Amino acid sequence: MTTQISMAARTSSEPHTRYQALWLSLGTGARRLLHNPLTGAGLLVVLLLLLVALFAPWLATHDPLAQDLNRSLHAPNADNWFGTDEFGRDIFSRLVYGSRITLYIIALVTVIVGPIGLAVGTISGYFGGVVDMLFMRITDIFISFPSLVLALAFVAALGPGLEHAVIAIALTTWPPIARLARAETLQLRNADFIVAVQLQGASSARVILRHIVPMCLSSVIVRLTMNMAGIILTAAGLGFLGLGAQPPLPEWGAMISTGRSYMMECWWLVAAPGLAIMLVSLAFNLLGDGLRDLLDPRSE
Template sequence: MKLELESGNVIEEKHMKKNKSLLLYKIRKNPMTILGLSIIVIMALLAIFAPYISSYNPTEMNVLDRFQEPSLKHLFGTDEVGRDILTRVIYGTRISLTTGISVVVMAGVIGVFIGSVCGYFGGYVDQVVMRIMDMILAFPTLILAMVLAATLGASLFNVMLAIAIVKIPVYVRLSRGEALVVKNNLYVKAARTFGLSNLYVIFRHIIPNVITPIIIQLTLDLGDTILLVATLGFLGLGAKPPTPEWGTMISTGFKYMLEQWWYPTFPGIAVFLASTGFNLIGDGLRDILDPKSSR
Protein backbone atom coordinates (compact mmCIF):
# COMPACT_ATOMS: atom_id res chain seq x y z
CA MET A 1 0.00 0.00 0.00
CA LYS A 2 2.84 2.35 0.89
CA LEU A 3 4.62 1.62 -2.39
CA GLU A 4 1.42 2.35 -4.32
CA LEU A 5 1.02 5.71 -2.58
CA GLU A 6 4.67 6.63 -3.24
CA SER A 7 4.41 5.66 -6.91
CA GLY A 8 1.18 7.66 -7.16
CA ASN A 9 2.91 10.71 -5.70
CA VAL A 10 5.79 10.35 -8.16
CA ILE A 11 3.39 10.14 -11.10
CA GLU A 12 1.50 13.20 -9.81
CA GLU A 13 4.75 15.20 -9.46
CA LYS A 14 5.81 14.29 -13.01
CA HIS A 15 2.38 15.28 -14.29
CA MET A 16 2.60 18.66 -12.51
CA LYS A 17 6.08 19.33 -13.93
CA LYS A 18 4.84 18.46 -17.42
CA ASN A 19 1.86 20.83 -17.05
CA LYS A 20 4.14 23.64 -15.85
CA SER A 21 6.48 23.16 -18.81
CA LEU A 22 3.53 23.15 -21.21
CA LEU A 23 2.13 26.31 -19.58
CA LEU A 24 5.45 28.16 -19.92
CA TYR A 25 5.73 27.03 -23.55
CA LYS A 26 2.25 28.32 -24.39
CA ILE A 27 2.94 31.64 -22.64
CA ARG A 28 6.11 32.13 -24.67
CA LYS A 29 4.16 31.47 -27.86
CA ASN A 30 1.60 34.17 -27.04
CA PRO A 31 3.09 37.63 -27.79
CA MET A 32 0.21 39.58 -26.24
CA THR A 33 0.59 37.70 -22.96
CA ILE A 34 4.33 38.43 -23.01
CA LEU A 35 3.54 42.11 -23.61
CA GLY A 36 1.13 42.17 -20.66
CA LEU A 37 3.63 40.41 -18.41
CA SER A 38 6.35 42.85 -19.46
CA ILE A 39 4.19 45.85 -18.59
CA ILE A 40 3.27 44.49 -15.16
CA VAL A 41 6.81 43.34 -14.34
CA ILE A 42 8.19 46.79 -15.19
CA MET A 43 5.51 48.45 -13.05
CA ALA A 44 6.21 46.06 -10.18
CA LEU A 45 9.94 46.84 -10.37
CA LEU A 46 9.17 50.57 -10.39
CA ALA A 47 6.99 50.14 -7.31
CA ILE A 48 9.59 48.09 -5.43
CA PHE A 49 12.58 50.29 -6.24
CA ALA A 50 10.76 53.65 -6.22
CA PRO A 51 13.08 55.30 -3.64
CA TYR A 52 16.13 54.36 -5.75
CA ILE A 53 14.63 55.46 -9.07
CA SER A 54 13.62 58.99 -8.08
CA SER A 55 15.41 61.33 -5.69
CA TYR A 56 12.29 63.46 -5.16
CA ASN A 57 9.83 63.12 -2.31
CA PRO A 58 6.33 62.37 -3.66
CA THR A 59 4.60 64.58 -1.07
CA GLU A 60 7.16 67.35 -0.53
CA MET A 61 6.02 70.73 -1.87
CA ASN A 62 8.26 73.20 -3.71
CA VAL A 63 6.11 76.14 -4.81
CA LEU A 64 8.98 77.71 -6.77
CA ASP A 65 8.83 74.78 -9.22
CA ARG A 66 5.05 74.72 -9.64
CA PHE A 67 3.67 73.82 -13.08
CA GLN A 68 7.04 73.11 -14.68
CA GLU A 69 6.69 71.58 -18.13
CA PRO A 70 8.25 68.17 -18.83
CA SER A 71 12.03 68.57 -19.00
CA LEU A 72 15.24 66.75 -18.14
CA LYS A 73 14.89 67.91 -14.54
CA HIS A 74 11.24 66.83 -14.27
CA LEU A 75 10.49 64.29 -17.00
CA PHE A 76 6.72 64.39 -16.39
CA GLY A 77 6.64 68.01 -15.22
CA THR A 78 5.41 69.23 -11.83
CA ASP A 79 2.01 69.88 -10.25
CA GLU A 80 0.39 72.93 -8.67
CA VAL A 81 2.66 72.82 -5.60
CA GLY A 82 5.87 71.84 -7.37
CA ARG A 83 5.85 68.09 -6.72
CA ASP A 84 7.52 65.90 -9.34
CA ILE A 85 4.76 64.08 -11.24
CA LEU A 86 6.99 61.21 -12.37
CA THR A 87 7.83 60.47 -8.74
CA ARG A 88 4.19 60.59 -7.74
CA VAL A 89 3.21 58.28 -10.62
CA ILE A 90 5.91 55.79 -9.59
CA TYR A 91 4.82 55.83 -5.94
CA GLY A 92 1.22 55.64 -7.14
CA THR A 93 2.15 52.34 -8.78
CA ARG A 94 2.76 50.93 -5.30
CA ILE A 95 -0.69 51.97 -4.14
CA SER A 96 -2.55 50.82 -7.26
CA LEU A 97 -0.87 47.40 -7.55
CA THR A 98 -1.12 46.71 -3.82
CA THR A 99 -4.74 47.81 -3.72
CA GLY A 100 -5.72 45.84 -6.82
CA ILE A 101 -4.05 42.62 -5.69
CA SER A 102 -5.42 42.92 -2.15
CA VAL A 103 -8.98 43.47 -3.38
CA VAL A 104 -9.08 40.56 -5.84
CA VAL A 105 -7.39 38.18 -3.40
CA MET A 106 -9.87 39.13 -0.68
CA ALA A 107 -12.85 38.78 -3.00
CA GLY A 108 -11.49 35.59 -4.54
CA VAL A 109 -10.78 33.78 -1.27
CA ILE A 110 -14.15 34.67 0.26
CA GLY A 111 -16.08 34.05 -2.96
CA VAL A 112 -14.43 30.70 -3.71
CA PHE A 113 -15.09 29.41 -0.20
CA ILE A 114 -18.75 30.49 -0.21
CA GLY A 115 -19.35 29.20 -3.74
CA SER A 116 -17.65 25.86 -3.08
CA VAL A 117 -19.64 25.30 0.10
CA CYS A 118 -22.92 26.23 -1.60
CA GLY A 119 -22.22 24.04 -4.61
CA TYR A 120 -21.14 21.10 -2.46
CA PHE A 121 -24.05 21.11 0.00
CA GLY A 122 -26.82 22.68 -2.12
CA GLY A 123 -30.23 22.94 -0.52
CA TYR A 124 -31.95 25.90 1.11
CA VAL A 125 -28.79 27.73 2.19
CA ASP A 126 -27.46 27.54 -1.36
CA GLN A 127 -30.65 29.11 -2.73
CA VAL A 128 -30.64 31.94 -0.17
CA VAL A 129 -26.96 32.76 -0.73
CA MET A 130 -27.31 32.73 -4.51
CA ARG A 131 -30.35 35.03 -4.43
CA ILE A 132 -28.30 37.50 -2.35
CA MET A 133 -25.49 37.26 -4.91
CA ASP A 134 -28.00 37.87 -7.72
CA MET A 135 -29.23 40.99 -5.93
CA ILE A 136 -25.69 42.37 -5.76
CA LEU A 137 -25.01 41.51 -9.41
CA ALA A 138 -28.23 43.26 -10.45
CA PHE A 139 -26.62 46.64 -9.72
CA PRO A 140 -24.01 48.17 -12.04
CA THR A 141 -20.56 47.54 -10.55
CA LEU A 142 -19.41 51.16 -10.51
CA ILE A 143 -22.68 52.52 -9.09
CA LEU A 144 -22.77 49.97 -6.27
CA ALA A 145 -19.10 50.53 -5.47
CA MET A 146 -19.73 54.29 -5.34
CA VAL A 147 -22.70 53.86 -2.99
CA LEU A 148 -20.80 51.52 -0.68
CA ALA A 149 -17.67 53.71 -0.64
CA ALA A 150 -19.73 56.84 0.08
CA THR A 151 -21.63 55.04 2.85
CA LEU A 152 -18.49 53.68 4.48
CA GLY A 153 -16.66 57.00 4.18
CA ALA A 154 -14.07 58.35 1.78
CA SER A 155 -10.78 56.48 2.31
CA LEU A 156 -8.59 54.06 0.40
CA PHE A 157 -9.40 51.17 2.75
CA ASN A 158 -13.14 51.72 2.37
CA VAL A 159 -12.75 51.81 -1.40
CA MET A 160 -10.96 48.46 -1.24
CA LEU A 161 -13.71 47.02 0.95
CA ALA A 162 -16.47 48.35 -1.31
CA ILE A 163 -14.91 46.92 -4.48
CA ALA A 164 -14.26 43.57 -2.79
CA ILE A 165 -17.93 43.31 -1.79
CA VAL A 166 -18.97 44.07 -5.37
CA LYS A 167 -16.55 41.48 -6.79
CA ILE A 168 -17.37 38.58 -4.41
CA PRO A 169 -20.57 37.42 -6.23
CA VAL A 170 -18.61 36.77 -9.44
CA TYR A 171 -16.34 34.28 -7.66
CA VAL A 172 -19.26 32.75 -5.76
CA ARG A 173 -21.17 31.97 -8.96
CA LEU A 174 -18.08 30.77 -10.80
CA SER A 175 -16.85 28.44 -8.05
CA ARG A 176 -20.36 27.18 -7.29
CA GLY A 177 -20.88 26.18 -10.92
CA GLU A 178 -17.60 24.28 -10.97
CA ALA A 179 -18.31 22.68 -7.58
CA LEU A 180 -21.66 21.35 -8.82
CA VAL A 181 -19.77 19.41 -11.49
CA VAL A 182 -16.79 18.32 -9.39
CA LYS A 183 -18.84 16.95 -6.48
CA ASN A 184 -20.30 14.28 -8.79
CA ASN A 185 -16.89 12.90 -9.73
CA LEU A 186 -16.02 9.41 -8.49
CA TYR A 187 -13.08 10.47 -6.30
CA VAL A 188 -15.33 12.90 -4.39
CA LYS A 189 -17.98 10.23 -3.89
CA ALA A 190 -15.28 7.79 -2.78
CA ALA A 191 -13.91 10.28 -0.25
CA ARG A 192 -17.39 10.74 1.21
CA THR A 193 -17.94 6.96 1.27
CA PHE A 194 -14.75 6.46 3.31
CA GLY A 195 -16.10 8.90 5.90
CA LEU A 196 -13.84 11.88 5.25
CA SER A 197 -15.20 15.13 6.66
CA ASN A 198 -17.05 17.55 4.40
CA LEU A 199 -14.52 20.29 5.19
CA TYR A 200 -11.66 18.01 4.12
CA VAL A 201 -13.42 17.10 0.89
CA ILE A 202 -14.10 20.78 0.09
CA PHE A 203 -10.50 21.90 0.67
CA ARG A 204 -8.82 18.79 -0.73
CA HIS A 205 -11.00 17.96 -3.73
CA ILE A 206 -13.50 20.73 -4.54
CA ILE A 207 -11.49 23.97 -4.29
CA PRO A 208 -8.31 22.68 -6.07
CA ASN A 209 -10.45 21.58 -9.01
CA VAL A 210 -12.28 24.91 -9.40
CA ILE A 211 -9.14 27.02 -9.19
CA THR A 212 -8.32 27.24 -12.93
CA PRO A 213 -11.24 29.49 -13.97
CA ILE A 214 -10.75 31.44 -10.72
CA ILE A 215 -7.15 32.27 -11.65
CA ILE A 216 -8.30 33.55 -15.03
CA GLN A 217 -11.02 35.67 -13.42
CA LEU A 218 -8.60 37.02 -10.80
CA THR A 219 -6.18 38.20 -13.47
CA LEU A 220 -8.91 39.85 -15.52
CA ASP A 221 -10.36 41.51 -12.41
CA LEU A 222 -7.00 43.04 -11.48
CA GLY A 223 -7.17 45.45 -14.40
CA ASP A 224 -10.81 46.26 -13.73
CA THR A 225 -10.12 46.79 -10.01
CA ILE A 226 -7.25 49.21 -10.67
CA LEU A 227 -9.57 51.13 -12.99
CA LEU A 228 -12.31 51.16 -10.35
CA VAL A 229 -9.93 52.39 -7.64
CA ALA A 230 -8.77 55.20 -9.93
CA THR A 231 -12.37 56.07 -10.82
CA LEU A 232 -13.46 56.28 -7.19
CA GLY A 233 -10.34 58.31 -6.42
CA PHE A 234 -11.23 60.65 -9.28
CA LEU A 235 -14.69 61.10 -7.73
CA GLY A 236 -13.15 61.99 -4.37
CA LEU A 237 -14.12 58.74 -2.61
CA GLY A 238 -10.65 57.20 -2.43
CA ALA A 239 -7.27 58.29 -1.13
CA LYS A 240 -6.98 61.89 -0.03
CA PRO A 241 -4.24 64.35 -1.09
CA PRO A 242 -1.29 64.40 -0.81
CA THR A 243 -1.37 60.60 -1.24
CA PRO A 244 0.09 59.86 -4.71
CA GLU A 245 -2.85 57.82 -6.00
CA TRP A 246 -3.50 57.89 -9.74
CA GLY A 247 -7.22 58.64 -9.61
CA THR A 248 -6.76 61.46 -7.12
CA MET A 249 -3.96 62.94 -9.24
CA ILE A 250 -6.13 62.85 -12.37
CA SER A 251 -9.00 64.47 -10.46
CA THR A 252 -6.83 67.36 -9.29
CA GLY A 253 -5.00 67.69 -12.58
CA PHE A 254 -8.21 67.74 -14.59
CA LYS A 255 -8.80 71.31 -13.41
CA TYR A 256 -5.61 72.38 -15.18
CA MET A 257 -6.04 70.21 -18.27
CA LEU A 258 -6.11 72.99 -20.89
CA GLU A 259 -2.91 74.75 -19.81
CA GLN A 260 -0.97 72.08 -17.90
CA TRP A 261 -1.81 69.05 -20.03
CA TRP A 262 0.90 66.86 -18.51
CA TYR A 263 -0.63 66.92 -15.03
CA PRO A 264 -3.58 64.54 -15.63
CA THR A 265 -2.12 62.89 -18.75
CA PHE A 266 0.72 60.85 -17.24
CA PRO A 267 -1.30 59.38 -14.33
CA GLY A 268 -4.00 58.54 -16.88
CA ILE A 269 -1.45 56.72 -19.04
CA ALA A 270 -0.32 54.77 -15.97
CA VAL A 271 -3.90 53.64 -15.28
CA PHE A 272 -4.31 52.63 -18.92
CA LEU A 273 -1.06 50.62 -18.98
CA ALA A 274 -1.78 48.79 -15.71
CA SER A 275 -5.32 47.91 -16.73
CA THR A 276 -4.24 46.84 -20.22
CA GLY A 277 -1.34 44.76 -18.88
CA PHE A 278 -3.52 42.70 -16.56
CA ASN A 279 -6.21 42.29 -19.23
CA LEU A 280 -3.65 40.97 -21.71
CA ILE A 281 -2.37 38.49 -19.12
CA GLY A 282 -5.92 37.41 -18.29
CA ASP A 283 -6.83 36.92 -21.94
CA GLY A 284 -3.66 34.90 -22.49
CA LEU A 285 -4.27 32.68 -19.46
CA ARG A 286 -7.86 32.11 -20.59
CA ASP A 287 -6.65 30.94 -24.00
CA ILE A 288 -4.05 28.68 -22.37
CA LEU A 289 -5.95 27.23 -19.40
CA ASP A 290 -9.50 27.09 -20.76
CA PRO A 291 -9.74 24.58 -23.63
CA LYS A 292 -13.26 25.83 -24.53
CA SER A 293 -11.95 29.31 -25.39
CA SER A 294 -9.71 28.01 -28.18
CA ARG A 295 -12.56 26.33 -30.05
Protein backbone atom coordinates in the same frame (compact mmCIF):
# COMPACT_ATOMS: atom_id res chain seq x y z
CA MET B 1 -6.09 9.89 -31.88
CA THR B 2 -2.61 11.24 -31.47
CA THR B 3 -2.92 12.00 -27.78
CA GLN B 4 -1.43 8.72 -26.72
CA ILE B 5 1.56 9.15 -28.94
CA SER B 6 2.26 12.66 -27.75
CA MET B 7 1.72 11.56 -24.17
CA ALA B 8 4.41 8.99 -24.52
CA ALA B 9 6.73 11.76 -25.66
CA ARG B 10 5.83 13.88 -22.67
CA THR B 11 6.52 11.20 -20.12
CA SER B 12 9.96 10.47 -21.46
CA SER B 13 11.44 12.71 -18.77
CA GLU B 14 10.07 11.00 -15.72
CA PRO B 15 9.62 12.89 -12.46
CA HIS B 16 11.11 11.21 -9.41
CA THR B 17 9.76 13.43 -6.64
CA ARG B 18 6.60 15.34 -6.00
CA TYR B 19 8.37 18.68 -6.50
CA GLN B 20 9.94 17.58 -9.73
CA ALA B 21 6.50 16.60 -11.01
CA LEU B 22 5.11 19.99 -10.08
CA TRP B 23 8.12 21.75 -11.56
CA LEU B 24 7.80 19.89 -14.87
CA SER B 25 4.15 20.80 -15.26
CA LEU B 26 4.86 24.41 -14.31
CA GLY B 27 7.61 24.49 -16.93
CA THR B 28 5.33 23.38 -19.76
CA GLY B 29 2.71 25.84 -18.50
CA ALA B 30 5.14 28.76 -18.60
CA ARG B 31 6.29 27.83 -22.09
CA ARG B 32 2.74 27.75 -23.36
CA LEU B 33 1.92 31.01 -21.60
CA LEU B 34 4.74 32.86 -23.34
CA HIS B 35 3.81 31.30 -26.67
CA ASN B 36 1.37 34.15 -27.29
CA PRO B 37 3.28 37.46 -27.69
CA LEU B 38 0.38 39.53 -26.33
CA THR B 39 0.34 37.51 -23.12
CA GLY B 40 4.08 37.93 -22.92
CA ALA B 41 3.66 41.69 -23.24
CA GLY B 42 0.99 41.71 -20.54
CA LEU B 43 3.19 39.67 -18.23
CA LEU B 44 6.13 41.99 -18.92
CA VAL B 45 4.15 45.12 -17.98
CA VAL B 46 2.81 43.48 -14.82
CA LEU B 47 6.32 42.40 -13.81
CA LEU B 48 7.56 45.92 -14.56
CA LEU B 49 4.83 47.31 -12.30
CA LEU B 50 5.95 44.98 -9.52
CA LEU B 51 9.59 46.00 -9.94
CA VAL B 52 8.74 49.71 -10.01
CA ALA B 53 6.69 49.36 -6.84
CA LEU B 54 9.46 47.37 -5.17
CA PHE B 55 12.26 49.77 -6.10
CA ALA B 56 10.24 53.00 -5.94
CA PRO B 57 12.69 54.87 -3.65
CA TRP B 58 15.57 54.17 -6.04
CA LEU B 59 13.65 54.88 -9.23
CA ALA B 60 11.96 58.10 -8.15
CA THR B 61 13.97 61.19 -9.01
CA HIS B 62 12.24 63.39 -6.44
CA ASP B 63 10.28 63.12 -3.22
CA PRO B 64 6.72 62.51 -4.42
CA LEU B 65 5.24 64.68 -1.67
CA ALA B 66 7.77 67.53 -1.65
CA GLN B 67 6.18 70.75 -2.88
CA ASP B 68 8.10 73.40 -4.74
CA LEU B 69 5.77 76.19 -5.78
CA ASN B 70 8.51 77.85 -7.85
CA ARG B 71 8.49 74.90 -10.16
CA SER B 72 4.72 74.37 -10.47
CA LEU B 73 3.15 73.22 -13.73
CA HIS B 74 6.43 72.76 -15.60
CA ALA B 75 6.15 70.86 -18.90
CA PRO B 76 8.18 67.61 -19.20
CA ASN B 77 11.91 68.40 -19.21
CA ALA B 78 15.23 66.85 -18.42
CA ASP B 79 14.81 67.24 -14.65
CA ASN B 80 11.09 66.44 -14.37
CA TRP B 81 10.57 63.73 -17.02
CA PHE B 82 6.78 63.91 -16.93
CA GLY B 83 6.58 67.54 -15.78
CA THR B 84 5.33 68.87 -12.46
CA ASP B 85 1.87 69.44 -10.99
CA GLU B 86 0.25 72.55 -9.56
CA PHE B 87 2.28 72.25 -6.33
CA GLY B 88 5.54 71.67 -8.19
CA ARG B 89 5.67 67.95 -7.29
CA ASP B 90 7.45 65.69 -9.78
CA ILE B 91 4.83 63.68 -11.69
CA PHE B 92 7.23 60.86 -12.61
CA SER B 93 8.08 60.26 -8.97
CA ARG B 94 4.42 60.43 -7.99
CA LEU B 95 3.58 57.83 -10.68
CA VAL B 96 6.35 55.58 -9.39
CA TYR B 97 5.09 55.77 -5.82
CA GLY B 98 1.50 55.57 -7.04
CA SER B 99 2.23 52.08 -8.40
CA ARG B 100 2.58 50.95 -4.77
CA ILE B 101 -0.92 52.21 -4.00
CA THR B 102 -2.32 50.53 -7.09
CA LEU B 103 -0.70 47.22 -6.21
CA TYR B 104 -1.79 47.59 -2.60
CA ILE B 105 -5.41 47.98 -3.70
CA ILE B 106 -5.23 45.09 -6.18
CA ALA B 107 -3.56 42.76 -3.72
CA LEU B 108 -5.90 43.58 -0.87
CA VAL B 109 -9.04 43.29 -2.98
CA THR B 110 -7.86 39.98 -4.46
CA VAL B 111 -6.97 38.55 -1.07
CA ILE B 112 -10.42 39.45 0.24
CA VAL B 113 -12.45 38.57 -2.84
CA GLY B 114 -10.82 35.28 -3.91
CA PRO B 115 -11.42 33.30 -0.71
CA ILE B 116 -14.89 34.77 -0.10
CA GLY B 117 -16.03 34.09 -3.66
CA LEU B 118 -14.57 30.59 -3.65
CA ALA B 119 -16.06 29.74 -0.27
CA VAL B 120 -19.54 31.01 -1.07
CA GLY B 121 -19.54 29.49 -4.56
CA THR B 122 -18.19 26.04 -3.73
CA ILE B 123 -20.29 25.63 -0.59
CA SER B 124 -23.52 26.58 -2.29
CA GLY B 125 -22.71 24.49 -5.35
CA TYR B 126 -21.67 21.45 -3.35
CA PHE B 127 -24.54 21.34 -0.89
CA GLY B 128 -27.26 22.70 -3.14
CA GLY B 129 -30.81 23.00 -1.80
CA VAL B 130 -31.50 25.56 0.90
CA VAL B 131 -27.86 26.55 1.34
CA ASP B 132 -27.53 27.24 -2.35
CA MET B 133 -30.77 29.18 -2.39
CA LEU B 134 -29.74 31.40 0.52
CA PHE B 135 -26.21 32.09 -0.71
CA MET B 136 -27.24 32.76 -4.27
CA ARG B 137 -30.02 35.20 -3.32
CA ILE B 138 -27.50 37.17 -1.23
CA THR B 139 -25.18 37.15 -4.22
CA ASP B 140 -28.01 38.34 -6.45
CA ILE B 141 -28.65 41.30 -4.17
CA PHE B 142 -25.03 42.40 -4.48
CA ILE B 143 -25.02 41.88 -8.24
CA SER B 144 -28.20 43.84 -8.79
CA PHE B 145 -26.49 47.15 -7.97
CA PRO B 146 -24.11 48.79 -10.42
CA SER B 147 -20.72 48.24 -8.83
CA LEU B 148 -19.56 51.86 -8.76
CA VAL B 149 -22.86 52.98 -7.20
CA LEU B 150 -22.57 50.30 -4.52
CA ALA B 151 -18.96 51.23 -3.86
CA LEU B 152 -19.93 54.90 -3.66
CA ALA B 153 -22.65 54.10 -1.14
CA PHE B 154 -20.26 52.17 1.07
CA VAL B 155 -17.53 54.80 0.94
CA ALA B 156 -20.08 57.48 1.64
CA ALA B 157 -21.22 55.52 4.68
CA LEU B 158 -17.75 54.62 5.96
CA GLY B 159 -16.09 57.88 5.03
CA PRO B 160 -13.46 58.45 2.33
CA GLY B 161 -10.08 56.75 2.52
CA LEU B 162 -7.97 54.13 0.83
CA GLU B 163 -8.91 51.22 3.12
CA HIS B 164 -12.57 52.00 2.83
CA ALA B 165 -12.27 52.14 -0.94
CA VAL B 166 -10.69 48.69 -0.87
CA ILE B 167 -13.52 47.29 1.24
CA ALA B 168 -16.09 48.91 -1.03
CA ILE B 169 -14.47 47.48 -4.16
CA ALA B 170 -14.20 44.06 -2.58
CA LEU B 171 -17.89 44.11 -1.76
CA THR B 172 -18.75 44.68 -5.38
CA THR B 173 -16.35 42.16 -6.93
CA TRP B 174 -16.93 38.94 -4.99
CA PRO B 175 -20.36 37.98 -6.39
CA PRO B 176 -19.23 37.16 -9.95
CA ILE B 177 -16.42 35.03 -8.50
CA ALA B 178 -18.89 33.18 -6.31
CA ARG B 179 -21.15 32.50 -9.27
CA LEU B 180 -18.26 31.23 -11.32
CA ALA B 181 -17.08 28.92 -8.52
CA ARG B 182 -20.64 27.66 -8.04
CA ALA B 183 -21.05 26.85 -11.74
CA GLU B 184 -17.77 24.92 -11.73
CA THR B 185 -18.72 23.07 -8.56
CA LEU B 186 -22.09 22.04 -9.98
CA GLN B 187 -20.28 20.42 -12.88
CA LEU B 188 -17.74 18.73 -10.63
CA ARG B 189 -20.13 17.55 -7.94
CA ASN B 190 -21.14 14.40 -9.79
CA ALA B 191 -17.78 13.69 -11.40
CA ASP B 192 -16.49 10.19 -10.72
CA PHE B 193 -13.35 11.40 -8.99
CA ILE B 194 -15.40 13.41 -6.49
CA VAL B 195 -17.77 10.48 -5.88
CA ALA B 196 -14.71 8.29 -5.39
CA VAL B 197 -13.35 10.36 -2.48
CA GLN B 198 -16.82 10.62 -0.98
CA LEU B 199 -17.04 6.84 -1.02
CA GLN B 200 -13.68 6.71 0.71
CA GLY B 201 -15.28 8.50 3.61
CA ALA B 202 -13.97 12.04 3.07
CA SER B 203 -15.83 14.75 4.94
CA SER B 204 -17.58 17.51 3.00
CA ALA B 205 -14.97 20.03 4.11
CA ARG B 206 -12.20 17.78 2.83
CA VAL B 207 -13.93 17.19 -0.51
CA ILE B 208 -14.46 20.90 -1.02
CA LEU B 209 -11.03 22.07 0.12
CA ARG B 210 -8.81 19.38 -1.36
CA HIS B 211 -10.74 18.24 -4.41
CA ILE B 212 -13.16 20.90 -5.60
CA VAL B 213 -11.33 24.14 -4.80
CA PRO B 214 -8.17 23.17 -6.75
CA MET B 215 -10.34 22.51 -9.80
CA CYS B 216 -12.14 25.87 -9.50
CA LEU B 217 -8.95 27.73 -8.76
CA SER B 218 -7.77 28.09 -12.34
CA SER B 219 -10.92 29.74 -13.63
CA VAL B 220 -11.12 31.90 -10.52
CA ILE B 221 -7.53 33.05 -11.02
CA VAL B 222 -8.29 33.89 -14.63
CA ARG B 223 -11.38 35.80 -13.61
CA LEU B 224 -9.50 37.65 -10.85
CA THR B 225 -6.74 38.65 -13.25
CA MET B 226 -9.30 39.98 -15.69
CA ASN B 227 -11.02 41.74 -12.78
CA MET B 228 -7.80 43.51 -11.78
CA ALA B 229 -8.26 45.89 -14.67
CA GLY B 230 -11.74 46.67 -13.37
CA ILE B 231 -10.42 47.05 -9.83
CA ILE B 232 -7.81 49.54 -10.98
CA LEU B 233 -10.42 51.51 -12.86
CA THR B 234 -12.90 51.51 -9.97
CA ALA B 235 -10.13 52.56 -7.58
CA ALA B 236 -9.15 55.33 -9.98
CA GLY B 237 -12.81 56.30 -10.27
CA LEU B 238 -13.21 56.50 -6.50
CA GLY B 239 -9.94 58.43 -6.29
CA PHE B 240 -11.16 60.75 -9.02
CA LEU B 241 -14.37 61.42 -7.08
CA GLY B 242 -12.29 62.18 -4.01
CA LEU B 243 -13.57 59.12 -2.12
CA GLY B 244 -10.52 56.90 -2.43
CA ALA B 245 -6.96 57.76 -1.53
CA GLN B 246 -6.80 61.19 0.05
CA PRO B 247 -4.33 63.99 -0.84
CA PRO B 248 -1.40 64.16 -0.80
CA LEU B 249 -1.20 60.41 -1.58
CA PRO B 250 -0.10 59.95 -5.22
CA GLU B 251 -2.98 57.66 -6.28
CA TRP B 252 -3.33 57.66 -10.06
CA GLY B 253 -7.07 58.36 -10.19
CA ALA B 254 -6.77 61.16 -7.67
CA MET B 255 -3.90 62.63 -9.74
CA ILE B 256 -6.16 62.81 -12.78
CA SER B 257 -8.90 64.31 -10.66
CA THR B 258 -6.78 67.16 -9.36
CA GLY B 259 -5.04 67.67 -12.68
CA ARG B 260 -8.33 68.04 -14.52
CA SER B 261 -8.65 71.78 -13.73
CA TYR B 262 -5.35 72.46 -15.55
CA MET B 263 -5.97 69.94 -18.28
CA MET B 264 -6.35 72.45 -21.11
CA GLU B 265 -2.96 74.10 -20.57
CA CYS B 266 -0.99 71.31 -18.91
CA TRP B 267 -1.91 68.04 -20.65
CA TRP B 268 0.81 66.03 -18.87
CA LEU B 269 -0.99 66.32 -15.55
CA VAL B 270 -3.75 64.05 -16.84
CA ALA B 271 -2.00 62.19 -19.64
CA ALA B 272 0.74 60.59 -17.52
CA PRO B 273 -1.45 58.96 -14.85
CA GLY B 274 -4.13 58.24 -17.47
CA LEU B 275 -1.64 56.36 -19.63
CA ALA B 276 -0.35 54.49 -16.62
CA ILE B 277 -3.86 53.34 -15.70
CA MET B 278 -4.59 52.34 -19.27
CA LEU B 279 -1.33 50.46 -19.70
CA VAL B 280 -1.63 48.51 -16.46
CA SER B 281 -5.29 47.57 -16.91
CA LEU B 282 -4.61 46.51 -20.50
CA ALA B 283 -1.70 44.41 -19.30
CA PHE B 284 -3.85 42.62 -16.73
CA ASN B 285 -6.49 41.94 -19.36
CA LEU B 286 -3.96 40.44 -21.76
CA LEU B 287 -2.43 38.36 -19.00
CA GLY B 288 -5.89 37.15 -17.98
CA ASP B 289 -6.65 36.16 -21.57
CA GLY B 290 -3.41 34.22 -21.80
CA LEU B 291 -4.03 32.51 -18.46
CA ARG B 292 -7.47 31.48 -19.62
CA ASP B 293 -6.04 29.87 -22.72
CA LEU B 294 -3.59 28.07 -20.49
CA LEU B 295 -5.78 27.04 -17.58
CA ASP B 296 -9.27 26.70 -18.95
CA PRO B 297 -9.66 23.16 -20.26
CA ARG B 298 -12.67 24.16 -22.36
CA SER B 299 -10.60 26.39 -24.63
CA GLU B 300 -8.37 23.50 -25.70
